[in-house]
Amino acid sequence: MPQLNGGGGDDLGANDEMIAFKHEGDHEEKIRESAYTESDLADLKSSLVNESEISQNSNSAVSPRQRIQVKCTLCVCVCVCVCVCVRGIKCVCDEQVIRRGQQEDQRIYTDKREHLDDVPKHQDGGMYKASYSGYPFLMLPEPYLPNGPVSPSSNKVSVVQQGMHPLTPLLPYDHFNPSAPHIPTDVSQKPGVHRHQSQEISGFYQLPQGQITPSMNWFSHSLMLQSGMHPTGIPHPAIMPPSGKQEHDQFDRNIYVKSHPEAKREKEPKKPVIKKPLNAFMLYMKEMRAKVIAECTLKESAAINQILGRRWHALTREEQAKYYDLARKERQLHMQLYPSWSARDNYRDHVLLSSPQGKKKRRKRDKQDSSTDPGSPKKCRARFGLNQQTDWCGPCR
DNA sequence: GGACCTTTGAAGTTC
DNA sequence: GAACTTCAAAGGTCC
Structure with missing residues (x-):
């Protein structure tokens, strides 16, 4: 993981981007005066990163309108402008910068590697126990892990949200709800899936009371074989329409099912594209995107992602570990479900070759x-x- | 309509 | 094995 390799390097990398914000607010003046010293850059970074916290902590003082109206024309980062606007009232960032940014930034990156290496040591053999209020997910046993023990006592769900993917519950997993009315039925089977036919993966999920619900039946693997769902009966997020675009009316993120008119137009059903499992940062983005959008009233993903990237760097190692662990489980689940799948399958050349129109995808x-x-x-x-x-x-x- | 932007991480490819 | 490339999400923007 590149970001973990260099102790302290990440903030430098982030600083690289910070320079673009030098026109903004009191931070910008500070930066100008000090010629972008390390501490100022760290300050700026942390204030950016904590911008959401500002909003949370000072919602009463800052209206969304204030945040949106200061979109700066001098720099590319709206986040800074937002931060400046907020800080014009009360800069909560600075307090947090002192408390967290300066003291922990360096440690986060220097320790990250070591910590993450440690994660599997205490998690592989058991449950993923971290509870995260903003990221409620089913606590999975370790059916995906070799020799993973399934402890009935520990097989708990911290927060079960119906209709959520077990590993990426941020996604509105309608199909996860057994009563979902629109479970796809005409998705072609993925070659190689039959290999799992004998694998019964049902019963992975358990309610807090420790009871297996009747709905567990639809985790049966056979469902996937008949409907294109994956062995848990849940349309896994990785399965996508070949177009690469999500069709939320038919899918949550996952299973590709054409609408009826489109299906009529298309004589040959397209094979679903199995997408890469999300990495830790992607999972983090999925969770936090809406929050950032709400706070910053931004919608442009490029800007959002910049903000999220900085916030990601500002997370403590423990916070990041949650996402790394979740991502690891996603990968394991993905491997379990699609053992023959390779990231190469989705590589450009493969896409070009398999493109139904033979149309070259402009890179x-x-x-x-x-x-x-x-x-x-x-x-x-x-x-x-x-x-x-x-x-x-x-x-x- | 589709590529681009933008981020980090994982995995594949190239040398 | 290091370096490089591609893709994963997302939605506005641009061609």
Whole structure:
């Protein structure tokens, strides 16, 4: 994990982006005066990251309108502008910066690697026990883990939300609800799925009372074989329409089912595209996106993602560990469900070859990777930090 | 209509 | 094995 490799490097990487915000507010003046010293940048970063906390803590003082109206024309980051606006009333960030940003930022990144290496040691053998108020999910036993023990006593659900994916409950998993009226029925089977036919994965989930509900029956693997659902009976998030676009009226994020008119137009049903399991940051984004949007009244994902990226870096290692662990379980579940699947399946060439129209998917702009661009050594700087330039690759150096 | 933007992490590919 | 590339989400923007 690149971000974990370099102790303290991440904040440097983040600083890289902070420079763009130098026009903003009192922070910007501070930054100008001090020529972007480390502490100021850390301040700025932390204040950005804690912008949501500001909103939470000072909702009574800051109206959403105030936040939205200060979209800055001088810089690209709306978050800073928002922060400045909020801070014009009361800068809660600064307190938090002192308390958390300066003291913990460095430690977070230096310790992250070590900590994450430790995570499987105390979690692989048991349950995922972390409870996270904003991320209620089913506490899974370890059916996906080799030799994973299933402890009846520990097989608890912290918060069960009906209609939620067991691992990514942030998604409105309508199909997770046994009474969901629109369980897809015409999804083609994925080759290789038959291999699981003998695997009974039902009964993974258990209610807090420790009772297996009748609905567990529809976790039966056979359901998937008949309907395209995965063995748990839940349309796994990884299954997507070939278009790559979510069709929320027919799917939650997952199963591709064409609407009737479209299905009529299309003679041959398209095979569902199994998408990559979400990594920790993606899971975090999924959870926090709505929150950021609500707080910042932003909708542009690029800006949202910038904010989320900074907040991600500001999370404590414990907070991040929750998402790493969840992501690990997602991967394990994904592997369990689609053992023949490879990330390569979704690679460009594969997409091009398998494109029903044979239409070439125009690739994203040919990104000049920062590590190969001498002018923007962002990657190695973010990874190793300015103090460890000896570790930088040649182009970055 | 689809690529792009933007983020981090995982995994595949290349050298 | 390091470095590089692609994709995962998301929704506005642009061509």
